[in-house]
Amino acid sequence: MRNQPGVARLSNPPGGMSLRQFFQWLSGAAVAMIPLYFIIAIVATLVYASGFQNFGWSFFSTNWNPNPNDPSVAAYGWFDFAVGSAITSAIALALAMVLSLGLAVCIVSFLPPFLSRLAAPVTDMLAGIPSVVYGIWGYVILAPYFSKVIDPWMVGTLGFLPGFNATPTQYAGGVGLILAIFILTIMVVPITTALVRDSLRSIPKELEEAGLALGATRWETMRRVKIPFIQRSIFSAGLLGFGRAIGETVAVFMVIGNEVTLPTSIFGGSTTMATLLVSQMDSAFTYPLLLKALVEIALVLMVISLSVNAIGLRLLGRKTVTGPGGIE
Amino acid sequence: MEVRGPEHLLELPGGTVPSPSDLQVVRSVMSGLPPRARGMVSYPSSSEPRSGSVGVTSPAPSSPSTGAPHPKASQPAGSPGQGGDRADWKCPNCSAVLPKIGADGYVTCSFCHAVFTTGQPTVAPASALSEMMAGELALSIQGLSVLAGSKALVQDINLNVASNKVTAIIGPSGCGKTTLLRALNRMTELSGLKVRGQVLYGGRNIYGAGIDAVRVRRRIGMVFQRPTVFPSSIFENVAFGLRIDHEPEDVVERTVITSLKRAGIWDEVKDELDRPALTLSGGQQQRLCIARALAVSPKVLLMDEPTSSLDPIATQKVEDMIFELKQHYTVVIVTHNMQQAARVADLTAFLFQGKLVEFGLTKQIFESPREKLTENYITGRFG
Amino acid sequence: MSGSVNRPAFAPASVADDLSARGFGRATRRILFDKWIGRLLPLLFIVVVFPILDMIWWIAQNALPTMTWSTLTTPLYGDVGGLYGAILGTTYLAGLALAICGVLGIFGGMYTAEYASPRTATFARLFGNILAGTPAIVIGYTGYFLLVLYTGWGTSIAAGAITLSVFMLPWVFRTTDLAFLSVPPTLREASLGLGATHRQYLFRVGFPVAFPRILTGIFIALAIGVGETAPLIFTAGWQLAPATSLTQGTSYLTGLIWTYFDEPANLGHLLALSFQAAFILFVIVIGLNVVVQIIGARYRRRLKGLFA
Known part of the structure; x- marks a missing residue:
């Protein structure tokens, strides 16, 4: 897993296979890699849902004040x-x-x-x-x-x-x-x-x-x-x-x-x-x-x-x- | 093949200095490797100078060049089986009950080694076998059966193991030789097998009440088919049995060195005792396992096909070593390799379908087996 | 006569050897230590057995006195009624999730065991196991965003079931993979050697032999699906009335416990319902586990019989 995980990298189709065989291989490997897709989907969804919000260093603080009357002092330190x-x-x-x-x-x-x-x-x-x-x-x-x-x-x-x-x-x-x-x-x-x-x-x-x-x-x-x-x-x-x-x-x-x-x-x-x-x-x-x-x-x-x-x-x-x- | 000299034995504590004749024996065994052909077996000359003349029951060896079945031992006159077909033989000397095999000739009492004919219960004169067994006994197996559920893997074995001799157990695969061997230091318990009968060690039954398997195994060590080194250094492997006993460091060190020397591997590993043992070759690993077994100073060493996973050269080294081990230990070796039994063993027991068929001097078993079964096995008709 | 034979005589040195565990020597101490370890270690099982027994005892005691047949057949309205809606909801959710992850998992596992290159297989197994270890709540969050918000389905049985199937998938996948791997290679070689194609081998020989184990995987996934809460909290919604369509939210057994476990005492009926739901869950899950063990034991015996 030195490289980006991805189907094509995981197992290279042996050389000399026909296009049809290649697609058969691909669909088979696709089935085997379903857990990977789910993991990717989970991470991607969460990253997208986070809206790339940058909380800065306060995110790592002990200051947790999520819903104050004054939104400007809201803090999300976890x-x-x-x-x-x-x-x-x-x-x-x-x-x-x-x-x-x-x-x-x-x-x-x-x-x-x-x-x-x-x-x-x-x-x-x-x-x-x-x-x-x-x-x-x-x-x-x-x-x-x-x-x-x-x-x-x-x-x-x-x-x-x-x-x-x-x-x-x-x-x-x-x-x-x-x-x-x-x-x-x-x-x-x-x-x-x-x-x-x-x-x-x-x-x-x-x-x-x-x-x-x-x-x-x-x-x-x-x-x-x-x-x-x-x-x-x-x-x-x-x-x-x-x-x-x-x-x-x-x-x-x-x-x-x-x-x-x-x-x-x-x-x-x-x-x-x-x-x-x-x-x-x-x-x-x-x-x-x-x-x-x-x-x-x-x-x-x-x-x-x-x-x-x-x-x-x-x-x-x-x-x-x-x-x-x-x-x- | 380099044969190591006796020099290193001189420095062993408790090791007896080998006599020139013993050295001669080592050399002759090494130089006289047996021919490969079936039925053509050569023998270590070791038994000859010790047991003197061959007993009356041993006929002349068959011609090795023909490979033909061996001529039977002098057939007894008189018809066999007169004593009733149902009953087992009873030894006239010690009253042991023997399985009814060998209806057409002499029967050797596997307990007291008296030889008698099946027709007339007369004891034959002193044989080479009884002379060989004249010394101390290391183990006495009496009426031993090993049961898996209701099935007997080993049935009613009577056999004595002489001290400072090599006793080989041969037989076709599945005949129970390994089971018998494992019963000798209570390893059978581990696989849930039941044991009936007695194994006497030092006059006491190792299966008796109040006897602990752990102590039995300290006295009766075992070496397995495949090398089983622990994933630690060479030194720690051999020191295992001493460490669990919390022996002081200097004792550990001394014993490890002695054991490695006795196992004939010292010269190869003395400079790298801290090396992981798993990096050794298969043959070295097996000798390391033997050294490890020797380190707890057993009296008897059980070997379960110790060379079956080794190449010929490593096998030869191990056999060489077994020969030297005799001076300090009693060795019982199970082997499916008949030539190996012929090379290393003084005494040989032939097991077939869980029963002891024949026991005697290795030379006699291979040259003039009394039982048809033994003969068939030796000459390669089955197994 | 007797002069010519030797009676057994033992080496005098060995007579000194004590083979018993008596006395105060080092060996005796070692043996006794081992004996006591052997006696004390089993006490640890109290830690395992006590929670199960205690749980069964208390849950049964809180659930059974008020439990009647109508508890199972009437839906909950407000704070009166029974578990019908929740049982139905759990059935829908777990059933649908099982259908999804069953198909994907069995094909995935089959491919991994039978067709995939060693490298693909290694990674497929690794990812399967990682997915199995993913916190359920994270999967629940993902399901909420992806299925509830982004698709616009709202909280619904469909969203809940799909989210749940992600959590159940690795178990089916893994057991199917192992089931095919555990088919003795001799059987495979024999059928291929007789001229069968790989596909013929797979469906005529491999699948029937592997089937019991695949079944255990399905049962385990089902037990997990029935017992899991976290992926459903934000996806399956909450609706007391029995569900009639996949786009509706539903109540479900674990959700019922989750919702009512800390109800104040004046709503004792809801707490009792929670215990009844817990009792039913317990029975289902333990039952499925027992079935799995029985199938597993039979399967092993059968394989033994085939190849011993």
Whole structure:
């Protein structure tokens, strides 16, 4: 992909084909490249819709003042939301990676075969549950529990750490960063687990047996032979999980509290870039500049997910990734 | 083909200085490569000076130039099968129950190596085989069956493995030789196979209660068909087994060097121990794997067709090395290459359809097999 | 007699070897550590199993007591009524989207696996996977501008379904591609070797063998289409009355939850409806996933039987 991506560059038709063959090839390649057209269409539409509005450097500031009485002081700095996105995705991803490494290791090496066969579909199924179902579960059922039990407990035990201190009014609703992180974590775990698990399974069996035949235990074989063998895949699983986490909108919107400020603690409400796109769309109809700002934020989100996914997939170096339902 | 001298052996801790006659043996094996023709097999002369005269049951070798079937061992008088058709043979010496094969001649008890005729249960006088087995035993396989579900891959094997000897297991593909080998250090567990019977190591059943597979595998190492180097440096590959044991650095270093020397690869890699092991050639990788197995100081080394993916020159190096390994280790080698078995093994077991058909001195198995099946296999009628 | 044979005798050195996991040696510690890892790691499954069970439990508890047959058959008017309009809307949206992405995805996947040059195939797969990772909300925005505003359709089932199909496409594409790749090459060589043309092979041999897996892709896409919200928020509109034409907006199950999840308590009926919608979604999605697993397991067994 050193050059501009485009069908003609991707695969040159072999020389000496007739015009008819060439067009056949072209139409076939055209079918194969439909995802690419969609990606191009998405980027082009967003670029066009943004009207090439230049917000200057204030676009990167923390100053978000989209619909003031005096339009001249309107400001569209999305730094706060970038922070919200970064905190939720990064922490959720870190937790998810630890969990999914453990789960994948357990499924591949430590569970008896019949449980291992059962465990994989169950984790995959978790990836298939609609995000809106996670959202309503988080908002209606978990949020009160968090505000009454989890949040006070965490403030009590971890309150001395920066970012973990809050007054009861600040977590009264239960919604906030911590709940969003929790929901995001269990949403990302199945995806990263499946990726790590498949990488572990793709390791040649001979290598594992070699480790065991040397008198290593299952854990030592895992730790010193298999994990080093799939380092790259683990990293790319992290990237792909990050792409999912940062783009997740609906479930996060329902539990994050949607406060348009920098959060003071991990219990406070916040907004991510993705949830901003939803929460501000209503007012955007009356403020054309706000709409353009949102479109540009959407573009930023698109670029982030595009590059993260592209790097992750190239590192993974496999034909496919596992998705909900455990298709490989 | 360069044959390495014995010089480097002198500096091995615990390594015995080879006697001149041993050196002679190494050389003669190397120079006397067998002819390629089927049925024309030459043998290492190793067994001869040790086991003395060939026992009474061994006939003269057949003429290698004809390639014709070997003449049968002296046919016993008396009609076979008198002891009832249904029952298995029972060894008159040790009472082991043997599968009913070899109805028309001598039967070798694969457990105690007594030879008896099927008609009259009389024990033959001391054979070359029993002399070869006179030393210590490394392993004793007793009534071993390996089951995949209800299907027996390996059935009721009785076999002893003599210490500091090379025992080859031959047989057509799919006969269960690899399965049998993997059962010897409990690798069968990994593929969910069930094991019946016993494998005695040091007098104790490795499948017994309270015995841990991890420890068994430390004592009974294994080398696989294809080289399986880990994606790390040469040094770290060999050090693997020591690192997991948290051995001190100087011990690790010393052992790695010794192991590399014993595996005969030291001279080739001594200047680049930090090189990624995957950059080595196939033959070097395989010898590295053998060195890695040696580094955890096993007593027995199981080799599953260790040269099947190697070219002839690399194969020769590995065979050369196996020959030297005998001094410190007991080697059990599975091979589909009969000439290889003839070259490296002192003792040979022939497996067919999961059953042990015949076990004996390599020379005897190849020159004068007692069983028709063995003979057919050796002469290339099947397999 | 017995003088001539040797009873088994073991090397004295080896007698000292302890093969058990007793004592306090290094090896014992290693083995015990491994055992405890093996016991503790499965506890992580609580993290996976607990949310599912908790979700099922609470959603069922909030949904089922007030759920009757009429919930499924009456449309919603204001704050009374049932889920009929939403179920119908979801059916339209997911069905239409599936039709679109099914055709494109199956042909695309087939071409990628069977005809494309390795380079084209690599890039097609890469872009397919990138599209699968694109945030749904971004696709929703694009759909809003391109289909709702620029075409002048307004928020409508058509706009929603097309937007949704973009999100579903990679799954069909990818599974079809893999389905054809997983057809054993021996089968392909055999049929081509018997003089079949590539097209004959593809439709007589390849497609029937690959079909179960393609079906799993379609089911997964369907599950995603039924469960997705973000691409529809700005494209499918919102209309409580059951839709009668593709140019109308519609209500749909995920949208219903999205709209009413934070309704105040005095509109408890709407919250209950949200839970009922969530319950139905749950059942559909889990059901489709189970079907996919069953098909997948059967397919693997069949392939095994064919080539073992």
